Amino acid sequence: LYRAFYQPGPRDERIVRVATPLKDVxxxxxxxxxxxxxxxxxxxxxxLILASLFxxxxxxxxxxxxxxxxxxxxxxxxxDFFLTRGSDEIAVLEQHxxxxxxxxxxxxxxxxxxxxxxxxxxxxxxxxxxxxxxxGQVVVINDRxxxxxxxxxxxxxxxxxxxxxxxxxxxxxxxxxxxRFDFVRYSKEVExxxxxxxxxxxxxxxxxxxxxLRSILVFHDITDIK
Numbered sequence: 001l002y003r004a005f006y007q008p009g010p011r012d013e014r015i016v017r018v019a020t021p022l023k024d025v026x027x028x029x030x031x032x033x034x035x036x037x038x039x040x041x042x043x044x045x046x047x048l049i050l051a052s053l054f055x056x057x058x059x060x061x062x063x064x065x066x067x068x069x070x071x072x073x074x075x076x077x078x079x080d081f082f083l084t085r086g087s088d089e090i091a092v093l094e095q096h097x098x099x100x101x102x103x104x105x106x107x108x109x110x111x112x113x114x115x116x117x118x119x120x121x122x123x124x125x126x127x128x129x130x131x132x133x134x135x136g137q138v139v140v141i142n143d144r145x146x147x148x149x150x151x152x153x154x155x156x157x158x159x160x161x162x163x164x165x166x167x168x169x170x171x172x173x174x175x176x177x178x179x180r181f182d183f184v185r186y187s188k189e190v191e192x193x194x195x196x197x198x199x200x201x202x203x204x205x206x207x208x209x210x211x212x213l214r215s216i217l218v219f220h221d222i223t224d225i226k
Contacts, residue, residue, distance in 0.1 A: 001025050061090055068097060077105035128219035134212050136162055136179055148198070148219055168192055178202045178215050189222070197226045 005016045068081050079102055082094035122129055128145030132138060138160050146153055149165045157164060162175050170190045178186055186202035198219045205214040 058090075061094075065094075065097075068101075072101065072104075077101045077108070079105065128221075130217040130219070132162070132175070132179070132215045132217070134179065134215075136175055138162070138165070139214060141165075145219060148221070166192075174200055174202075174217075178204070178217065179212075195223070196221070197223045 001022055002017065002019045005018075007014050007016055064082065068078070071078055071081075080098060081101065082098055085091065085095075122140070122142035125142060125144060128148045129140065129142045130138065130145050131140035138157050141151075141157060143153060145151075146155075151157060151165055162171065165171075170192065174188060174190060177188075186204075187199065189197060189199050191197050199222050200217055200219055202215060202217045204212055205216065207213050
């Protein structure tokens with residue numbers, strides 16, 4: 001490998017020529033090449049090891065998320081399911097899921113308590129209570145109403161039509177009036193079979209847009225009064 005340098009000067013000028021064997025240059029290049037290859041190999045191995053460790057760490061945390069979602073889908077709302085604390089996005093998500101699970105469990109318990117209270121009240125009432133959806137299907141019926149319509153207590157008629165409870169035309173007429181007309185409060189006296197008299201009071205529950213959600217009918221047995 002040859003190289004020539006021009007060297008100017010105030011008195012004389014000269015050209016400096018240098019040379020070195022190519023095998024020395026090639027040996028230096030080869031040494032640098034092997035150093036780069038070895039460095040890249042070590043960096044790749046280290047990167048793969050770190051990536052594998054980080055992948056296992058993330059996989060473990062995602063499995064925890066999967067376990068949490070499985071329990072929630074099964075109706076169980078665990079408390080403090082994620083014990084790790086951190087500042088990354090997954091840790092924040094885990095904390096939010098912990099809070100969400102706690103709130104859902106508390107709200108569900110409140111709903112269950114309120115339902116138990118409502119069931120106790122309906123069970124103790126001497127009036128028959130019938131709650132219908134806009135299609136006239138039974139949503140709630142208490143034991144007293146079942147006795148009034150001769151429905152067996154063990155029979156589940158949730159979602160059944162009123163036709164399955166009573167075929168009396170007066171009941172169907174009342175149901176048609178309650179479901180068809182817009183009213184604040186409905187009251188009517190009706191005579192059913194066996195000279196049994198009932199006073200039927202009804203109210204309509206509406207949503208914020210004014211659409212009917214439920215119709216509540218209360219049957220008072222006034223046969224003795226009559």
